[in-house]
Amino acid sequence: xxxxVKRLILLFGIAAAALVLVRFLLVPxxxxxxGHYRADAVDEVAxxxxxxxGHLLCQECHDDVDAVKSGSMxxxxxxxxxxxxxxxxxxxxxxxxxxxxxxxRRCAYCHSYNPSRPxxxxxxxxxxxxxxxxxxxxxxxxQPEPLVGIEDCEACHTEIAKTKSKSHHLSLHCTTCHATQExxxxxxxxxxPDKPRTRSFCGQCHGEDASSPxxxxxxxxATHGEDYLCWQxxxxxxxxxxx
Numbered sequence: 001x002x003x004x005v006k007r008l009i010l011l012f013g014i015a016a017a018a019l020v021l022v023r024f025l026l027v028p029x030x031x032x033x034x035g036h037y038r039a040d041a042v043d044e045v046a047x048x049x050x051x052x053x054g055h056l057l058c059q060e061c062h063d064d065v066d067a068v069k070s071g072s073m074x075x076x077x078x079x080x081x082x083x084x085x086x087x088x089x090x091x092x093x094x095x096x097x098x099x100x101x102x103x104x105r106r107c108a109y110c111h112s113y114n115p116s117r118p119x120x121x122x123x124x125x126x127x128x129x130x131x132x133x134x135x136x137x138x139x140x141x142x143q144p145e146p147l148v149g150i151e152d153c154e155a156c157h158t159e160i161a162k163t164k165s166k167s168h169h170l171s172l173h174c175t176t177c178h179a180t181q182e183x184x185x186x187x188x189x190x191x192x193p194d195k196p197r198t199r200s201f202c203g204q205c206h207g208e209d210a211s212s213p214x215x216x217x218x219x220x221x222a223t224h225g226e227d228y229l230c231w232q233x234x235x236x237x238x239x240x241x242x243x
Contacts, residue, residue: 051085120188
């Protein structure tokens with residue numbers, strides 16, 4: 001028998017022995033009783049102290065608050081996400097009162113600026129937004145509709161606002177280029193703003209015959225960029241000036 005075959009047989013034998021050793025020494029005895037997991041975990045979880053009451057139990061006593069929260073942007077947020085575990089409160093509400101967040105830190109867990117969050121999710125810079133006032137001074141936590149108009153987009157589009165703040169387009173309101181419905185701040189995923197789709201839109205300011213101030217870069221719209229759309233070469237929120 002060739003030596004390389006012997007080596008392979010030895011390796012397979014060691015691997016098989018290791019698997020058997022792991023199975024009998026490291027894998028819990030209850031593993032596989034109900035499926036591909038440790039069955040004793042079910043009893044351990046069942047024996048844990050119950051700390052959370054759940055939304056339905058909160059609703060039984062606080063139906064007025066639930067009516068306000070229902071349909072709001074916080075509808076899917078559990079009551080206990082902000083007020084803490086509520087099982088002891090549900091058993092004796094007068095003896096065990098829940099806390100109501102009054103500071104700014106709790107809201108910042110979800111609403112401080114993070115570029116990984118989805119577009120349209122309200123985000124702010126806590127050190128710059130609202131001074132030092134508690135968030136609940138301006139926002140009802142059970143129905144937190146954004147206190148902004150369609151021209152004040154920074155609360156949700158912080159990353160774009162930061163880029164635009166250093167560009168030639170700083171003085172332009174977002175609605176100058178984006179047709180936006182009034183309901184967009186309250187339902188950003190349903191009411192999406194439109195974007196310019198033709199070269200002639202940029203030509204209103206940057207065309208040679210435009211009536212815009214002379215300091216604005218001008219181009220011959222008939223020849224400049226050929227048939228490419230302007231934003232295929234120039235990022236609209238930070239359009240580098242080229243003469």
